[in-house]
Amino acid sequence: MNVINVTSKNRQEAIEKIIALGGEGIVRCIQCGACASVCPLARTGFTLNCKKLIRLIQTGHWEEMIEDPSTWACVACNRCTEVCPRDVKPSEIIFAYRRFQAMELAISTSATMSQMNLYMKGHAVFSEAAQLRQKVGLPPLPPTTLSDEKALKEVQTLLENSPMAELGLF
Ligand code: SF4
Ligand code: SF4
Incomplete structure (x- = not known):
């Protein structure tokens, strides 16, 4: 270290x-x-x-x-x-x-994960909840970027054109 x-x-x-x-x-x-x-x-x-x-x-x-x-x-x-x-x-x-x-200094592991989650899922904080949602009668994915490919693509385009892209995380 x-x-x-x-x-x-x-x-x-x-x-x-x-x-x-x-x-x-x-x-x-x-x-x-x-x-x-x-x-x-x-x-x-x-x-x-x-x-x-x-x-x-x-x-x-x-x-x-x-x-x-x-x-x-x-x-x-x-x-x-x-x-x-x-x-x-x-x-x-x-x-x-x-x-x-x-x-x-350095980007922390948690901050790196948040940025990658934001790019991949559209949510900085993300946890797998499909089973839990189905258990209470909800569809496996919420009506957010997780189930809207077009919206997720827009988030990714914004991130790719932001200073965050310079970090090389996505
Ligand atoms: S409230 Fe917090 S930030 Fe403000 S003087 Fe006290 S310790 Fe410092
Ligand atoms: S979480 Fe709220 S109260 Fe705590 S440091 Fe941040 S702004 Fe202040």
Whole structure:
């Protein structure tokens, strides 16, 4: 496994990049924890919540974040932003960190799977549910891109012409 050696210089450079990518509130976080008390990530069993993610970014503990799906599980509900007393806008920091990670570090396995699912199925999050659906009297496939070849083709065309195509995943 590659080890990331983080010096105070490249940690500072990373924070400046994350600020430039939209996470300017990172310097105002006082780790009060108000955001974590309302973040669905904490309630649904993810190991990291917005407060912890911000702390790991501030301290340059990226190795602990790269393969952790929490970073990519933020649903942009903005409950954190509503309660933050310092106008940090935690979700914007998380999104800025995602951009930083993709450009400077590595794409996580979970993010790679999501992009491939999106291309192959039209759903970033996908699980096989045909049997379960039939058990409750539903057709095996939902009326989405999973059963609409034309719509799926449109999604694929959009992705092929987006910057995501540069990742070489599809
Ligand atoms: S982002 Fe805001 S609410 Fe969350 S720990 Fe930092 S200061 Fe507190
Ligand atoms: S926007 Fe993201 S980080 Fe903020 S509360 Fe919602 S899931 Fe948590």
